[in-house]
Amino acid sequence: MTSFICVTCGTQFAMGEAPPASCPICEDDRQFVRWEGQSWTTLEKLQTTHKLRFEDEDESVTGIGVDPHFGIGQRALLVRTPEGNVLWDCVALIDDEAVRRITAQGGLKAIAISHPHYYTVMAEWSDAFGRVPIYLHEDDREWVMRDHPAISYWKGDEHEIAPGLTLICCGGHFPGATVMHSAQGASGEGAVFAGDVIAVNMDRASVSFMHSFPNYIPLDAAAVRRIGEVMAPYRFVKIYGAFARRNVMADGRAVFDRSVARYLEAIGAKS
Ligand SMILES: [Zn+2]
Ligand SMILES: [Zn+2]
Numbered sequence: 001m002t003s004f005i006c007v008t009c010g011t012q013f014a015m016g017e018a019p020p021a022s023c024p025i026c027e028d029d030r031q032f033v034r035w036e037g038q039s040w041t042t043l044e045k046l047q048t049t050h051k052l053r054f055e056d057e058d059e060s061v062t063g064i065g066v067d068p069h070f071g072i073g074q075r076a077l078l079v080r081t082p083e084g085n086v087l088w089d090c091v092a093l094i095d096d097e098a099v100r101r102i103t104a105q106g107g108l109k110a111i112a113i114s115h116p117h118y119y120t121v122m123a124e125w126s127d128a129f130g131r132v133p134i135y136l137h138e139d140d141r142e143w144v145m146r147d148h149p150a151i152s153y154w155k156g157d158e159h160e161i162a163p164g165l166t167l168i169c170c171g172g173h174f175p176g177a178t179v180m181h182s183a184q185g186a187s188g189e190g191a192v193f194a195g196d197v198i199a200v201n202m203d204r205a206s207v208s209f210m211h212s213f214p215n216y217i218p219l220d221a222a223a224v225r226r227i228g229e230v231m232a233p234y235r236f237v238k239i240y241g242a243f244a245r246r247n248v249m250a251d252g253r254a255v256f257d258r259s260v261a262r263y264l265e266a267i268g269a270k271s
Pocket of ligand 2: 115117173196
């Protein structure tokens with residue numbers, strides 16, 4: 001029995017004798033099946049061919065990516081808070097060195113993931129740190145391919161997982177697409193951990209919103225207005241995106257507001 005991992009998206013599936021017939025995450029219109037056809041690997045194989053790359057972003061945030069590129073290529077973020085360390089988003093690899101390194105910094109208190117493209121090997125990460133809770137939004141439950149007792153499904157628009165650390169359901173990219181706001185982040189000025197729910201653009205001075213990134217399917221005006229509304233109460237200066245070094249490091253609130261207005265104007269809608 002093996003937990004197979006989809007090579008294209010990095011999602012780990014429930015134990016089976018043989019690989020699943022297909023990957024529902026990749027067959028969905030937000031993703032794609034690799035051109036060579038569906039293919040599978042395992043965590044044990046990845047541990048022999050890939051490594052985790054740690055990149056400190058600032059005093060409280062460290063990016064964790066997979067080297068060389070694997071799957072979608074996103075990073076996880078180790079977020080150090082006064083309440084303990086939270087792993088924001090996830091990647092398809094975990095190894096002993098990463099567990100040692102994070103344990104030396106106090107281990108993990110929780111895992112929270114923005115949306116199904118980054119669920120990857122979340123169950124392995126939780127188990128490696130004493131089955132810490134994995135917070136996922138209930139509206140994306142159908143996309144969980146390997147269920148696990150540590151998964152804690154939450155409902156509604158907001159869920160505070162520790163004082164000042166709030167999960168916010170923006171929707172858009174997925175119905176349950178979530179960002180995390182840290183009131184203590186950015187030296188108390190506020191930070192948003194955005195996945196690609198609020199996608200940090202290549203200029204690192206604007207953000208955007210999409211149903212599908214690889215297939216270029218935009219969101220409609222109602223979805224983008226809603227993201228603007230749910231984020232309205234929050235103060236933040238930094239926005240940490242889904243990929244290595246894709247961060248807005250100053251004026252995050254103004255960058256976000258300008259970007260929402262620009263998006264709506266670009267699709268011919270009123271703010
Ligand atoms: Zn897949
Ligand atoms: Zn995505």
